[in-house]
Amino acid sequence: MHEVLPLNAEHSTRWILIGLALGLLLAIFLVRSFGSGQAIEVHAKMPEQGGWTPSDLAATAGQPLHLRLTSDDVLHGFAIGQSDQPPVDVEPGKMTELTLNFDQPGKYTYYCTRWCGPNHWRMRGTIEVQPDLNKPGAAASQSSQPEAEPLFIQMGVDIDGQPHTDRIPPDRPNARRGQALDTSLPEKYLAEEYYRTHSPVEVWESLRNEAFTQSYSDQQVWDLVAWIWRQGTSPAKLADGQMLFAQNCAACHGEMGAGDGVMAEAVAAEYASSGHGPAGPIDFTDPHRNLATSPVIQQGKIIRGGMGTGMPYWGPIFTEEQIWALVDYLWTFQFEY
Amino acid sequence: MNRVELTRVPLIKTALRSRWPQLILRVIALAGFLLAILAGISGTPVGSRNFGIVFVWIGWWALLMLVAVPLFGRGWCSVCPIPMPGEWLQQGALLKPQGRGLGLGKRWPNKLRNIWLQNGAFVLVALFSTVILTSPLTSALVLTAFLVIAIAASLVFERRAFCRYLCPVGGFIGLYSQVAPVELRVIDTSVCASHTEKTCYAGSAEGYGCPWQVFPPGLVKNTYCGTCMECLRTCPHDNLAINLRPFGTDLNNPTGRKMDEAFKAFIMLGSAVVYSAVMLGPWGFLKSAAYHIGSVQWLVYAAGFLTFLFLLLPGLFYAAVALGQTLGGKKAKPTGKAASRSRLFGTHRQAFTGFAYSLVPLGLAAWIAFSVSFVFANISYLWPVLSDPMGWGWNLLGTASLSWTPYLTQAVPTLQALILLGGLLWASRTSLRIADQQPAQPTAITRPLLQALPIIAFCAAVTFGLLGLLIA
Numbered sequence: 001m002h003e004v005l006p007l008n009a010e011h012s013t014r015w016i017l018i019g020l021a022l023g024l025l026l027a028i029f030l031v032r033s034f035g036s037g038q039a040i041e042v043h044a045k046m047p048e049q050g051g052w053t054p055s056d057l058a059a060t061a062g063q064p065l066h067l068r069l070t071s072d073d074v075l076h077g078f079a080i081g082q083s084d085q086p087p088v089d090v091e092p093g094k095m096t097e098l099t100l101n102f103d104q105p106g107k108y109t110y111y112c113t114r115w116c117g118p119n120h121w122r123m124r125g126t127i128e129v130q131p132d133l134n135k136p137g138a139a140a141s142q143s144s145q146p147e148a149e150p151l152f153i154q155m156g157v158d159i160d161g162q163p164h165t166d167r168i169p170p171d172r173p174n175a176r177r178g179q180a181l182d183t184s185l186p187e188k189y190l191a192e193e194y195y196r197t198h199s200p201v202e203v204w205e206s207l208r209n210e211a212f213t214q215s216y217s218d219q220q221v222w223d224l225v226a227w228i229w230r231q232g233t234s235p236a237k238l239a240d241g242q243m244l245f246a247q248n249c250a251a252c253h254g255e256m257g258a259g260d261g262v263m264a265e266a267v268a269a270e271y272a273s274s275g276h277g278p279a280g281p282i283d284f285t286d287p288h289r290n291l292a293t294s295p296v297i298q299q300g301k302i303i304r305g306g307m308g309t310g311m312p313y314w315g316p317i318f319t320e321e322q323i324w325a326l327v328d329y330l331w332t333f334q335f336e337y
Numbered sequence: 338m339n340r341v342e343l344t345r346v347p348l349i350k351t352a353l354r355s356r357w358p359q360l361i362l363r364v365i366a367l368a369g370f371l372l373a374i375l376a377g378i379s380g381t382p383v384g385s386r387n388f389g390i391v392f393v394w395i396g397w398w399a400l401l402m403l404v405a406v407p408l409f410g411r412g413w414c415s416v417c418p419i420p421m422p423g424e425w426l427q428q429g430a431l432l433k434p435q436g437r438g439l440g441l442g443k444r445w446p447n448k449l450r451n452i453w454l455q456n457g458a459f460v461l462v463a464l465f466s467t468v469i470l471t472s473p474l475t476s477a478l479v480l481t482a483f484l485v486i487a488i489a490a491s492l493v494f495e496r497r498a499f500c501r502y503l504c505p506v507g508g509f510i511g512l513y514s515q516v517a518p519v520e521l522r523v524i525d526t527s528v529c530a531s532h533t534e535k536t537c538y539a540g541s542a543e544g545y546g547c548p549w550q551v552f553p554p555g556l557v558k559n560t561y562c563g564t565c566m567e568c569l570r571t572c573p574h575d576n577l578a579i580n581l582r583p584f585g586t587d588l589n590n591p592t593g594r595k596m597d598e599a600f601k602a603f604i605m606l607g608s609a610v611v612y613s614a615v616m617l618g619p620w621g622f623l624k625s626a627a628y629h630i631g632s633v634q635w636l637v638y639a640a641g642f643l644t645f646l647f648l649l650l651p652g653l654f655y656a657a658v659a660l661g662q663t664l665g666g667k668k669a670k671p672t673g674k675a676a677s678r679s680r681l682f683g684t685h686r687q688a689f690t691g692f693a694y695s696l697v698p699l700g701l702a703a704w705i706a707f708s709v710s711f712v713f714a715n716i717s718y719l720w721p722v723l724s725d726p727m728g729w730g731w732n733l734l735g736t737a738s739l740s741w742t743p744y745l746t747q748a749v750p751t752l753q754a755l756i757l758l759g760g761l762l763w764a765s766r767t768s769l770r771i772a773d774q775q776p777a778q779p780t781a782i783t784r785p786l787l788q789a790l791p792i793i794a795f796c797a798a799v800t801f802g803l804l805g806l807l808i809a
Contacts, residue, residue, distance in 0.1 A: 013431045
């Protein structure tokens with residue numbers, strides 16, 4: 001009996017060692033395969049390294065979608081376009097659990113909300129939400145609300161022109177001075193569609209020819225233009241627009257709209273050779289270009305993006321109101337309100 | 338002899354002779370090692386959240402450099418899991434010898450019976466270390482390579498060829514283990530002389546012949562004794578002891594000083610300086626060059642690194658040695674120009690190798706001071722990683738959400754300054770002792786202080802350079 005003991009010890013040790021190695025492997029394999037339960041693990045990497053993985057998610061309307069978000073490099077953020085879902089941070093090496101609920105079927109875009117690199121804006125993915133076929137009337141609800149086409153498409157505006165004017169105001173147009181003139185402006189100038197579809201220089205020319213402006217200086221007519229623009233928006237919209245601009249646009253266009261954001265040089269360098277459009281982000285403080293641009297062109301640019309210029313397309317990210325708020329805010333770089 | 342024989346304490350002796358405590362520690366280490374590899378391969382690629390990076394390069398490194406090497410010498414080698422799988426195959430057993438193992442059992446080539454390969458292996462790892470230390474996958478591949486090479490070495494060669502001649506870590510542990518206050522030595526060599534079986538080297542039913550290819554009765558330094566405790570198990574006369582001794586005892590022993598070990602000292606000291614400059618210095622371009630492996634900048638960095646380790650540092654040191662010899666030694670009688678030159682060179686070469694051992698305490702102090710800078714700052718990464726080794730959102734021990742907190746930030750610079758200055762003092766003392774031991778020629782009037790002075794100046798220059806890099 002006593003002779004057998006050492007051999008047993010040897011054998012047990014061997015089995016412990018083999019068990020340890022295989023057990024570790026098996027445990028990790030099992031957790032890897034089944035550990036996250038129903039949740040889908042989404043990995044975030046800088047766009048140059050692959051962006052979101054997986055980038056196409058599927059869900060069913062009315063049923064929760066569980067996500068486990070993690071970053072494989074730097075800090076990213078996760079938000080869903082055109083939704084009220086507050087953005088969450090996606091931190092390296094940490095899991096952020098998130099449960100989403102979609103009421104309506106459709107294609108949603110999710111995107112990174114942290115400036116993770118020069119191609120940050122490319123970091124997007126889609127969530128295809130199918131109607132819940134077990135629910136009566138679900139399929140019908142999908143097509144019940146056809147979305148209205150954006151204004152720039154309805155109007156067939158060419159948003160790729162190079163607008164330019166040399167008729168620029170001697171002084172920065174000021175809405176309060178325009179208001180102080182106490183002119184009763186004809187109704188047409190105050191209609192939303194009117195000012196959204198005309199450039200300031202067109203409105204100025206039209207006003208200049210009106211009988212009631214004959215006693216005004218050119219600058220005073222410009223002040224009236226600013227007053228018209230101011231009446232088309234509200235402090236609340238401007239505040240929304242300012243926030244959206246700071247979060248999404250300032251990195252390239254600069255905090256003061258001068259096209260000199262921290263990413264501007266990198267973007268200009270990347271797209272200089274593409275032959276498309278201007279080299280570098282638009283300078284919103286330049287009156288020659290901007291006074292010849294109508295709000296609807298800006299809406300189109302924001303929705304569709306710059307086609308090879310590095311300007312992202314924001315259509316699937318912002319709601320229509322958000323885009324108009326942003327457009328309204330852009331005019332504060334030309335007009336003083 | 339001011340030694341305290343620890344193995345006189347029955348509990349210590351039993352614990353060391355028994356295979357179980359060692360085996361338990363090795364199994365725990367092996368589990369950690371395997372988990373580090375698995376985490377590196379399948380866990381998060383974020384280094385600061387991956388067990389493979391945090392556990393190995395912060396946790397293990399802290400344990401090794403701040404505790405194991407300075408206090409226990411090759412203590413880590415006695416529980417290292419890397420040779421385990423290969424040795425199991427080679428010996429056919431995990432415990433006592435039984436049956437036959439696999440393997441060709443070849444002798445290690447004579448020409449490679451030195452630590453030049455270890456020097457090369459360390460430099461190779463060091464050149465790529467910025468990525469090895471931060472990318473979990475690369476780190477895991479390197480650890481796996483260690484394991485595979487160790488297994489291959491066990492199958493082709495006899496005993497622990499990997500540990501003795503290849504392991505890049507084992508090389509410097511050996512060098513610095515000379516400083517440690519513990520040693521394994523034979524109690525009475527006359528007992529060995531009459532013991533014809535030499536079971537400590539040949540092995541017996543109780544244990545294996547020295548896996549480190551060391552003949553225990555000949556041990557005078559810790560450098561190549563892996564403290565695996567096999568000789569404690571195989572000696573039928575109970576003639577081996579673990580002694581407590583003064584720090585740095587081996588450095589005073591002039592026997593067995595060799596060029597490969599001298600260069601190990603330069604490589605270690607030089608890489609502590611380069612690491613401090615790259616990782617803690619203010620130069621962005623240097624950091625960027627070290628990280629962009631394969632780029633032109635990296636090639637320049639690599640060339641600079643190698644030049645610094647193999648030419649600049651040894652060159653300056655050689656100049657210091659030569660100056661010391663001129664100042665404090667007596668020149669050999671000239672018998673023709675060529676003869677004198679070769680003789681002079683010969684003397685300097687010997688002195689160069691000898692004095693290089695004064696860089697052992699200096700290098701160890703440099704590595705401890707360098708390690709202190711990032712260990713206390715980053716050890717708190719360990720707590721979340723223990724709960725979530727793969728970075729998959731686990732919380733095994735409830736520590737997953739503990740955030741990074743640097744410890745002792747106020748005390749670290751003072752601590753580093755004390756360590757570096759202590760290292761300088763110790764190196765100076767060692768160089769004076771070595772100067773005393775330089776073989777005097779019959780007519781020579783040697784002045785040890787003058788011989789050692791340039792060496793001390795060299796050590797002081799390195800120390801102040803490091804003080805600038807680490808503390809300023």
